Amino acid sequence: MEDTENFLDTVLSNEFDYGTGVWSSVNDKLSIRMNSFGEYETYIKKEKEVFTEYELDSLKEVNCLLSQFNETDLGKELFSEIESINYDSRIGYFQNLYIGHVAEGEYRKNASSGGFGTWIFTELLRLGYIDSVIHVKKSTNSDKLFEYSISKTMNDIIQGAKTKYYPVELSEVLKIIKTTPGKYAVIGLPSFIMELRLLSKQDTNINDRIKFYIGLVCGHQKSTKFTDLLGWQCGIKPGDIQSIDYRKKLDYGPSSSYAVEVQGLVDGKMETVVKEMKQIYGGDWGKGLFKVRASDFSDDVMNETADITLGDAWLREYTKDNKGNNILVVRNTIIDEIIQNAMAEGRIKLTPTDSDTIQRSQMSHYRHSQDELGYRLYKLNKKKKWIPTKRIEPSKDISFARKRIQDLREKYCELTPIFFEKAMELDDFEYLKKQLRIYDLEYSFFYKLIDLNRKIGRAFEILNLKNRKS
Numbered sequence: 469m470e471d472t473e474n475f476l477d478t479v480l481s482n483e484f485d486y487g488t489g490v491w492s493s494v495n496d497k498l499s500i501r502m503n504s505f506g507e508y509e510t511y512i513k514k515e516k517e518v519f520t521e522y523e524l525d526s527l528k529e530v531n532c533l534l535s536q537f538n539e540t541d542l543g544k545e546l547f548s549e550i551e552s553i554n555y556d557s558r559i560g561y562f563q564n565l566y567i568g569h570v571a572e573g574e575y576r577k578n579a580s581s582g583g584f585g586t587w588i589f590t591e592l593l594r595l596g597y598i599d600s601v602i603h604v605k606k607s608t609n610s611d612k613l614f615e616y617s618i619s620k621t622m623n624d625i626i627q628g629a630k631t632k633y634y635p636v637e638l639s640e641v642l643k644i645i646k647t648t649p650g651k652y653a654v655i656g657l658p659s660f661i662m663e664l665r666l667l668s669k670q671d672t673n674i675n676d677r678i679k680f681y682i683g684l685v686c687g688h689q690k691s692t693k694f695t696d697l698l699g700w701q702c703g704i705k706p707g708d709i710q711s712i713d714y715r716k717k718l719d720y721g722p723s724s725s726y727a728v729e730v731q732g733l734v735d736g737k738m739e740t741v742v743k744e745m746k747q748i749y750g751g752d753w754g755k756g757l758f759k760v761r762a763s764d765f766s767d768d769v770m771n772e773t774a775d776i777t778l779g780d781a782w783l784r785e786y787t788k789d790n791k792g793n794n795i796l797v798v799r800n801t802i803i804d805e806i807i808q809n810a811m812a813e814g815r816i817k818l819t820p821t822d823s824d825t826i827q828r829s830q831m832s833h834y835r836h837s838q839d840e841l842g843y844r845l846y847k848l849n850k851k852k853k854w855i856p857t858k859r860i861e862p863s864k865d866i867s868f869a870r871k872r873i874q875d876l877r878e879k880y881c882e883l884t885p886i887f888f889e890k891a892m893e894l895d896d897f898e899y900l901k902k903q904l905r906i907y908d909l910e911y912s913f914f915y916k917l918i919d920l921n922r923k924i925g926r927a928f929e930i931l932n933l934k935n936r937k938s
């Protein structure tokens with residue numbers, strides 16, 4: 469019993485729960501709800517409910533921070549037998565790597581980047597590989613903006629385009645999949661895809677019915693407060709937002725300079741406001757305002773257990789085209805064949821690429837999620853806190869400046885929700901900025917220091933080169 473309580477204390481304290489909704493589908497003593505921080509959390513339905521060892525084991529096995537399987541183990545099980553498969557420790561298994569966009573139809577125009585997040589579903593449906601798509605759309609409930617839902621027609625699938633930096637969970641759609649036979653494809657962030665893969669090892673209906681797993685790259689998950697933060701700066705107060713486009717493409721500048729479009733009530737009247745992300749306080753993804761804390765303990769940058777992983781091609785040679793481009797990591801033979809055929813027919817425009825280029829497109833993500841995860845684990849270890857077993861070992865082996873950046877990111881994660889709540893109470897957005905100013909100053913100081921250090925290093929390299937030549 470003590471073990472049970474320790475286990476639940478450790479994980480259900482929400483610090484290591486991704487809030488995917490998969491746990492509550494495994495055990496009916498558990499459910500999922502949105503907490504006051506705007507994050508999904510799993511909770512025990514009745515107080516002091518007793519779990520058997522068997523129940524605890526099955527819960528552990530579907531949580532990607534607790535399972536005995538990591539992404540490399542599962543990737544190996546899923547893909548290593550495929551003929552001509554490649555492996556890269558930073559990317560996982562892959563058949564082919566590409567960069568580009570959808571050329572046919574309006575996919576790219578209506579999408580966040582190159583449009584593959586929608587196109588791949590319509591192709592799988594058109595060719596009869598699936599009959600249902602599990603993706604994220606505008607919610608039909610007024611208490612949330614977005615939710616996972618199931619689409620069965622081309623038109624419905626197209627309605628689900630665009631990135632939603634908003635918490636979603638799978639418990640309701642999992643109930644439907646379990647009771648309704650069909651051929652499903654699902655899209656999700658790395659923790660969601662990994663937990664679904666773990667669930668499919670236990671649940672034969674899930675295993676038989678979900679035919680394709682489409683993965684997104686994910687810097688980190690956001691709470692609902694991130695949406696409130698964006699809306700408030702567009703003049704629409706928290707609670708008054710009706711809809712939001714987090715990735716409105718602009719017809720000038722690089723694709724990385726997108727805008728946010730918010731629709732909601734201003735003095736009782738419906739208004740639509742567009743603001744460039746660079747004008748928004750908190751738009752810096754590195755600082756990670758309103759990050760779901762468990763995200764800091766994922767080392768799965770490339771959604772390694774997905775059949776195909778999609779992300780943005782954050783590379784200067786591609787961002788100069790402001791219409792947007794995807795990176796694609798293809799692991800599934802059927803999907804690769806669909807892609808090759810569409811390429812030959814000119815319906816999509818893709819350039820084969822290499823693993824270095826794919827990694828370069830997510831450089832900061834790799835630095836935070838893999839290179840510096842060891843330092844976050846080391847800090848928890850030092851405080852004698854429980855740590856999940858990751859593919860990266862605890863280590864303090866990073867520069868002083870990078871340590872400070874990591875420390876400050878932890879502070880942002882911890883303090884922003886508290887200051888934001890107070891700002892709402894005071895009806896004063898400036899309060900949040902004032903409280904975070906000291907951290908903002910230190911954060912930009914250390915970035916300037918790192919930049920200066922890099923420039924000095926480069927200057928010495930050039931000098932050495934010149935000396936050697938003369």
Ligand SMILES: Cc1cc2nc3c(=O)[nH]c(=O)nc-3n(C[C@H](O)[C@H](O)[C@H](O)COP(=O)(O)OP(=O)(O)OC[C@H]3O[C@@H](n4cnc5c(N)ncnc54)[C@H](O)[C@@H]3O)c2cc1C
Pocket residue numbers: 575578579580581582583584585586587603604605628629630631632633634636655656657684685686687688689690778779780781782794830833
């Ligand atoms: C929280 C989050 C963080 C991200 N971080 C990064 C990053 O650091 N680097 C990077 O390169 N890319 C990141 N992405 C992915 C990127 O924003 C695009 O979604 C991706 O490039 C696909 O774009 P597209 O034009 O092909 O898709 P579209 O054609 O626009 O389709 C998007 C698809 O994603 C689904 N979707 C939208 N929101 C969610 C969600 N929250 N959960 C599950 N499915 C969803 C939609 O239903 C749709 O099927 C992130 C996405 C999210 C949701």
